[in-house]
Amino acid sequence: MSRIADVTVTPVAVKDAPLLTSIGVHQPYALRSIVEVRTGDGITGLGEAYGDDTTLHRLRTAAAALPGLDVFDLNGLAARVAAALAGVGAATPTELAGEASVAKAVASVVAPLEVACYDAQGRLLGRPVADLLGGRVRDAVPFSAYLFYRWAEHPRDPGYAPDGWGEALDPDGIVAQARRLVDEYGFASLKLKGGVRRPEEEAEAVQALRDAFPGHPLRLDPNANWTIETALRVLPALEGRLEYLEDPVPGRDGMAAIAARTGLPLATNMCVTAFEEIPEAVALGSVRVVLGDHHYWGGLRASQKLAGICETFGLGLSMHSNSHLGISLAAMTHLAAATPNLTYACDTHSPWQSEDVVEPGAIAIRDGSIAVPGGPGLGVELDRDALARLHEQYLRCGFRDRDDVAAMRVAVPGWTGHRPRF
Numbered sequence: 001m002s003r004i005a006d007v008t009v010t011p012v013a014v015k016d017a018p019l020l021t022s023i024g025v026h027q028p029y030a031l032r033s034i035v036e037v038r039t040g041d042g043i044t045g046l047g048e049a050y051g052d053d054t055t056l057h058r059l060r061t062a063a064a065a066l067p068g069l070d071v072f073d074l075n076g077l078a079a080r081v082a083a084a085l086a087g088v089g090a091a092t093p094t095e096l097a098g099e100a101s102v103a104k105a106v107a108s109v110v111a112p113l114e115v116a117c118y119d120a121q122g123r124l125l126g127r128p129v130a131d132l133l134g135g136r137v138r139d140a141v142p143f144s145a146y147l148f149y150r151w152a153e154h155p156r157d158p159g160y161a162p163d164g165w166g167e168a169l170d171p172d173g174i175v176a177q178a179r180r181l182v183d184e185y186g187f188a189s190l191k192l193k194g195g196v197r198r199p200e201e202e203a204e205a206v207q208a209l210r211d212a213f214p215g216h217p218l219r220l221d222p223n224a225n226w227t228i229e230t231a232l233r234v235l236p237a238l239e240g241r242l243e244y245l246e247d248p249v250p251g252r253d254g255m256a257a258i259a260a261r262t263g264l265p266l267a268t269n270m271c272v273t274a275f276e277e278i279p280e281a282v283a284l285g286s287v288r289v290v291l292g293d294h295h296y297w298g299g300l301r302a303s304q305k306l307a308g309i310c311e312t313f314g315l316g317l318s319m320h321s322n323s324h325l326g327i328s329l330a331a332m333t334h335l336a337a338a339t340p341n342l343t344y345a346c347d348t349h350s351p352w353q354s355e356d357v358v359e360p361g362a363i364a365i366r367d368g369s370i371a372v373p374g375g376p377g378l379g380v381e382l383d384r385d386a387l388a389r390l391h392e393q394y395l396r397c398g399f400r401d402r403d404d405v406a407a408m409r410v411a412v413p414g415w416t417g418h419r420p421r422f
């Protein structure tokens, strides 16, 4: 038995790019929480979560209930977190969408603590986390290039130089961005974050990508920013060009209405984001692919349970991402390596993050994939100087929640971010 002695939660802010989304634009800093679970025998396990105020408060509340728990007792962890958060309310953390529920609030707090416990377990046993999840079925996990419409600079930048990627607001800009991501990282799959430009323009960008990268699977994700009518109008320009279309319209019923009219597989990380939403989605036939994400499905074990449910119902499984750092990237890699039916390349925002809390080198995208770290636990080490620096940056930057709408309002006064916009 190895008991938890204490748990610390440190918020950090990392520079982020002016990436355009369905509701606005990324703020100049992305916020994350770094979780350290220390055991009485001197082992520290790492986890990572959203860094908004609500998540931080919940994480700290749950963390205070963990000393004394055996780091192998993951059922006990879930029970203690649920008890500690009883009465916290249902507001979701920084996700762009998804109906709120208490179960989701608890899941998003269990996740980083569970990852940290797995890291500690692996370090204690001298085994990689993938081994604790059933063993790897692949030695390297493929990731997709995450293409964004974007500006060259943040409006009224609060103090740092543009990142050098420049603007991408049309098909040529998107193809150039894809070319650079493919050249630098070797990505074989491409995903375009849509819901930003007029849908016909986004379909043109898809066609331009199709022409420029004939062998690369493509995805488009309008993040529910289209009406059903719009989606039906644009579908013919997308069919036969995408491996899947992610969340074109809001809701499980809206998605089902589109699914009934197209052979193009629909995928989601918006209308199915918790276990209680699966039965209706299956009954309606809303989607053919679910994007899991351990951060809000409740951790690595819960994600494997999702994988089993997808297999049972003949649904494909892919992986969603939000802005994240190396601890989460390592967790995503171990999880994907140990999940046989996760056969789509996973999303990652990694190339857009220029700062990290982990020591460089352990986890890197090469030839479009990440080699599963073979060392104990997650296989990444905390860079304490970087943690201190990025925590200072958090204290200085003034941002406390992800708010794409507010960030957009800096450039476009009166912006509401209401969906569907098209």
Ligand SMILES: O=C([O-])[C@@H](O)[C@@H](O)[C@H](O)[C@@H](O)C(=O)[O-]
Pocket: 019, 020, 021, 095, 096, 193, 221, 223, 269, 320, 321, 322, 323, 349
């Ligand atoms: O980072 C973004 O702007 C993404 O749009 C993210 O917030 C979404 O949650 C996501 O990547 C998605 O696939 O919907």
Ligand SMILES: [Mg+2]
Pocket: 221, 223, 246, 247, 268, 269, 270, 320
């Ligand atoms: Mg999505």
